Amino acid sequence: MTDILGNDLNLQYELLGPEIAVAVTAMLVLFADAFRxxxxxxxxxxxxxxxxxxxxxxxxxxxxxxENEDFARLVQVDNFTTFFRILxxxxxxxxxxxxxxxxxxxxxxxxxxxxxxxxxxxxxMLMAGARDLLTAYLAxxxxxxxxxILVSQTRNDTxxxxxxxxxxxxxxxxxxxxxxxxxxIYGVAGSTQYSEIAAGLANxxxxxxxxxxxxxxxxxxxLGFKASAVPFHMWTPDAYEGAPIPITAYLSATSxxxxxxxxxxxxxxxxxxxxxxxxxxxxxxxxxxMVVGNLVALQQTNIKRLLAYSSIxxxxxxxxxxxxxxxxTGSALLLHLTxxxxxxxxxxxxxxxxxxxxxxxxxxxxxxxxxxxxxxxLVITVGLFSLAGMPLLAGFLTKFILFQSVVSAGxxxxxxxxxxxxxxxxxxxxxxxxxxxxxxxxxDTSRWRLTPTGxxxxxxxxxxxxxxxxxxxxxxxxxxxxxxxxxx
Amino acid sequence: xxxxxxxxxxxxxxxxxxxxxxxxxxxxxxxxxSVELMLAxxxxxxxxxxxxxxGEAFSGLVFALFVITVAAAEVGLALGIVLRLFRERRTxxxxxxDSLKW
Numbered sequence: 001m002t003d004i005l006g007n008d009l010n011l012q013y014e015l016l017g018p019e020i021a022v023a024v025t026a027m028l029v030l031f032a033d034a035f036r037x038x039x040x041x042x043x044x045x046x047x048x049x050x051x052x053x054x055x056x057x058x059x060x061x062x063x064x065x066x067e068n069e070d071f072a073r074l075v076q077v078d079n080f081t082t083f084f085r086i087l088x089x090x091x092x093x094x095x096x097x098x099x100x101x102x103x104x105x106x107x108x109x110x111x112x113x114x115x116x117x118x119x120x121x122x123x124x125m126l127m128a129g130a131r132d133l134l135t136a137y138l139a140x141x142x143x144x145x146x147x148x149i150l151v152s153q154t155r156n157d158t159x160x161x162x163x164x165x166x167x168x169x170x171x172x173x174x175x176x177x178x179x180x181x182x183x184x185i186y187g188v189a190g191s192t193q194y195s196e197i198a199a200g201l202a203n204x205x206x207x208x209x210x211x212x213x214x215x216x217x218x219x220x221x222x223l224g225f226k227a228s229a230v231p232f233h234m235w236t237p238d239a240y241e242g243a244p245i246p247i248t249a250y251l252s253a254t255s256x257x258x259x260x261x262x263x264x265x266x267x268x269x270x271x272x273x274x275x276x277x278x279x280x281x282x283x284x285x286x287x288x289x290m291v292v293g294n295l296v297a298l299q300q301t302n303i304k305r306l307l308a309y310s311s312i313x314x315x316x317x318x319x320x321x322x323x324x325x326x327x328x329t330g331s332a333l334l335l336h337l338t339x340x341x342x343x344x345x346x347x348x349x350x351x352x353x354x355x356x357x358x359x360x361x362x363x364x365x366x367x368x369x370x371x372x373x374x375x376x377x378l379v380i381t382v383g384l385f386s387l388a389g390m391p392l393l394a395g396f397l398t399k400f401i402l403f404q405s406v407v408s409a410g411x412x413x414x415x416x417x418x419x420x421x422x423x424x425x426x427x428x429x430x431x432x433x434x435x436x437x438x439x440x441x442x443x444d445t446s447r448w449r450l451t452p453t454g455x456x457x458x459x460x461x462x463x464x465x466x467x468x469x470x471x472x473x474x475x476x477x478x479x480x481x482x483x484x485x486x487x488x
Numbered sequence: 489x490x491x492x493x494x495x496x497x498x499x500x501x502x503x504x505x506x507x508x509x510x511x512x513x514x515x516x517x518x519x520x521x522s523v524e525l526m527l528a529x530x531x532x533x534x535x536x537x538x539x540x541x542x543g544e545a546f547s548g549l550v551f552a553l554f555v556i557t558v559a560a561a562e563v564g565l566a567l568g569i570v571l572r573l574f575r576e577r578r579t580x581x582x583x584x585x586d587s588l589k590w
Contacts, residue, residue, distance in 0.1 A: 004546070005545060132547075133551070134547065134550065134551050134554060137551075137554070137558075138554065138558070141558050141561075141562075145561065145562070145565055148565055148566075148569065149565065149568075149569075152569055152572060158576045158577075158587065159587060159588060161569065161572040161573045161576055162573065162585040162587055162588055163588060164569045164572075165516060165566075165569050165570065165572075165573050165582070165585055166582075166585060166588075168562075168565065168566045168569050169510075169516065169519050169520070169523075169566065169582070172520070172523040172562055172566065173507075173510050173523055173526070175562075176503075176506070176523055176526035176527050176529075176530060177526075179527065179530040179555060180499075180503055180526065180529060180530050180533065183530055183533035183534050183537065183548075183551075184533070186534065186537055186547070186548055186551070187533070187536075187537035187541060190541050191545070191547065192547040192548070192551060193547075211496075237588070238588040241588055242588060
């Protein structure tokens with residue numbers, strides 16, 4: 001088939017297999033939920049169905065390893081896309097397995113919850129694969145719209161509605177800014193296709209410098225919002241605190257990773273010829289993000305808010321790699337992103353288990369956890385130490401490789417700031433650990449256990465954190481192969 | 489033909505008005521309307537560029553169509569969330585949403 005300009009279109013629907021599998025599962029979940037009584041479904045049916053769909057998507061993604069084809073000039077299926085498809089499917093599986101008990105107790109609409117979670121995953125997968133601005137925009141909105149609703153899905157907790165309102169209003173403004181920026185880039189480059197934008201910008205932009213600069217600034221602002229970079233981060237702590245904890249975990253993992261997938265695709269591809277125009281903006285935002293994120297985290301008393309600010313700080317580190325974009329920093333960014341996602345999920349799944357038992361998320365209530373549940377205290381400690389960058393854990397190695405690659409790209413001053421910010425972060429991570437180990441438990445001092453799925457999710461992630469920290473070679477190879485198509 | 493600059497100035501005014509509305513208004517409904525203004529500016533930009541820059545490719549026009557559709561969906565979604573806030577607090581002013589701080 002050809003389009004109206006005579007370009008050959010490749011309409012192999014197998015290329016979209018993973019997205020289709022996830023979206024179809026999402027609809028099946030909605031359908032099954034509507035006929036819950038008639039079908040006589042137990043409480044494990046919907047999460048089990050979702051996980052089956054995601055496993056199928058995972059297998060379908062793996063079929064395209066080392067292929068490089070495009071679907072109708074809209075979606076590029078290469079190793080980069082495959083990497084993120086597998087990552088997103090895996091994250092959603094972990095979130096569902098680790099939190100189904102929480103979901104059945106504290107979420108207002110269970111069927112919609114799983115369904116929207118899957119739709120959001122499909123959107124995130126498309127974000128990584130898009131090769132046209134329109135596809136990318138629609139993918140962003142599929143992911144974000146699902147998340148706007150998911151954030152409000154708390155039962156008996158008015159914080160959900162408020163968080164969701166802030167998220168949707170600010171998200172709408174950010175989308176409008178992003179789109180206005182994209183319209184200028186379309187005007188300057190004359191196309192919405194990534195490859196043609198790159199060619200258009202490489203042809204020289206001296207007579208359209210102002211609209212290009214305006215467009216880039218708006219694009220950076222819009223994506224900065226999605227990645228929760230300072231000064232566009234104000235929604236992050238509120239949405240993180242108000243949302244159900246599994247959604248907070250999902251926001252901090254998939255939503256962030258998908259934004260970075262998009263950032264990598266755009267800034268290493270179509271926007272690379274205009275690097276002199278955007279490099280200073282991204283580096284300024286990176287500095288502001290790591291400094292503000294880590295400083296404000298110091299005064300938090302709620303664990304979800306603390307992790308929100310800590311994740312803002314982490315975004316600052318990752319933006320350094322975008323500033324110094326090259327295949328080396330790109331691969332280091334993918335590696336760091338993987339380590340960060342595993343670590344953050346381990347922490348959040350532990351917080352979910354803690355909340356199931358205690359119904360609180362204040363840091364002060366973690367007192368004495370080392371005595372009442374040493375296993376959970378160990379998982380949280382390892383997670384926090386990994387985020388802080390302690391040796392032998394995922395965070396140290398991936399951060400080290402990331403910082404080193406940024407230095408060798410010539411941005412030593414950025415890394416100096418990052419090291420200082422990273423040291424500051426150790427303080428607030430240690431605060432949580434101090435509460436768990438140095439205080440006596442208050443109230444109920446009896447020992448307690450996690451649910452079997454709780455052990456499964458936290459255990460797998462715990463092993464992941466240690467594994468990436470000790471033996472990262474396979475992950476490093478995978479990241480190298482995933483980034484290669486962007487710089488081919 | 490009307491010069492391209494005129495369209496860009498119009499869209500710039502619309503976008504700035506919308507952005508001002510977002511920052512200055514306290515009612516969630518009015519903020520949503522301001523976002524709509526910003527999106528209208530986006531559509532004007534895309535259509536103007538499509539008409540002037542590449543006469544035979546429709547990607548800009550298609551983009552505008554999608555922006556309009558997605559904007560409608562976004563308003564529907566946001567109004568649902570405003571409704572939830574209204575049920576809980578009997579107001580649609582964003583100042584009422586103040587239980588989450590720092």
